Amino acid sequence: MGYSFLDLAKEVLEHENIPLSVEELWEAAGRYGLLEKLSSSGKTPIRTLSARIYVDLKNNQDTIFEQVSKRPVKFFLKGQTAGLQEYEDRQERAGKKLKFAERDLHILLSSFVNSDEHFKCSTKTIYHEVSKREKSGKNKWLHPDLVGVHFPFESYTPNTLKLFDILKVNPYKLYSFEMKININLANLREYYFQAVSNSSWAHEGYLVALHITENPELMDEMRRLNNAFGIGVIRLDAEHFMQSEILFSAKEKESLDWDTINRLVDSNPDFKKFLEDLMEDIKVGKIKSKYDETYTEEEQMCQYALKCGILS
Template sequence: MKKTKESNVSKTAKLKGSISTCCNISKYADELEQLITAGTSTSTVVVQQKTEAFKERSLHRLLSNYLLGKNILSKTIFHESSTRVDQAQKWVYPDMVGVEFNEFQEFATRSLLKAAETKEYVALYSYELKRIIENDHQLKEYFFQALSNSSWANYGYLVAFDINEDIMEEMERLNRSFGIGIIKLSPYSDNTLELFPARKNELGYYTIDKLCRINNDFKNFITKSTKVLNAQAEVLEDVKSGLQKFCDRGFSSQEEILEYCNENHIPC
């Protein structure tokens, strides 16, 4: 028994160390300690059986399709392509990133906004995707992973294909406390639900710089988004088209969505 307690303390210390590399852990240290000492619920086995038919990354295109309808361009960040991959970097990379530009019809208005209030012209998003959130233990683990991975962004989201309604109250509490939004993803954009909105934060430039140095997918996304910000009127559409081609694709029809879901064993 004593050995188990020491093991839990060790796990907590390691987890705190991994997250503290990218954001301040002090304000939610107690939450994390409860998460580790609580252990894994027996329903995890059921969760694995329920979701093993499709891969988590196959959800990325569904999310991208939904975000395109909200004028947000998104891009998968491939963790395996990073230049530095170790345990300390575990909760740093988001699964997907997104960018939204305020669209005014007149270029003169956009230029004024960029010159006066650049932060009001562009918003950067971070998304952590999961197949299912079944219980309180999973919720806390995934939520704090999303919180850690989005410390650089204006808005951070935890996205899941299936969410147990019994944990909705705890989900709302965490959302109010830490500002991470929660999306219940569906193959069809009209059925995708933003259960809780994300709270806006200032960009974390030191973390953005760190991620650019570590991961080329992230660096290229930031570079191409910045080119759109700096583009002159005569080349703006071409530059934006380059960003769109770099980002993840959506779908052109309901039939294409259905075919994609069937190929990837995603329930729809």
């Protein structure tokens, strides 16, 4: 057999030692002078290369390739963990140079959880900098980035809600969200346990990020942590916010951590105002308090994301 498209992909990935898209594979193959080695290139050789890799991934149990990301789609060689870690480190360093900040992502999350059927919740940003000054380390990982509440006003009649109250059944749900820009193997455990720490007070806690590396080892570790500690994971989609994904659902707590709630109320005026607002809204039976702004149209969100530099 002659030199195949899969041979080309393997040789390029061994040379580059980082995940590459099909276009990047083809460009690198040109630099290394490998295109001339192909026995046949066809009219659309890049598409042929893409098709051969996908077919090999699907049908060959012993494939040497793996897909490590979706946006954009990138491929790598199985077992090349050092190269993959280097790539993830580069992505993390690049993330630190982004024009936008974590808080620019809040409206993206707020819009998603406000419209998603699982949540249907209103959120409020918690500004850490307005908290009481304490001894160094005392309030570390105490505050979530956003908090949320699900009001069941649209799901039940006023009489049903009154019955819930009489029977001591709680139809309301509190959420805690820890926001990050990038999650990879290098930072996962730190970020995850930060979410564990500042979500103990809520019914459900989530770690949220815009970029989560498509790495089987990372997904396996997330699954293990989710099974052990119950914090869910959400991946945001800035271009189509309604297509943001709950990669792992949080385990719902039946009881709340009242000591932490009391500490948050005492420490942070934003959290205190959040509880005051939700109690007032429960009392009147409708949402009248001011929560974080949300978008309902993807075009609005795209314009915002482009303006902030989240999309380019």
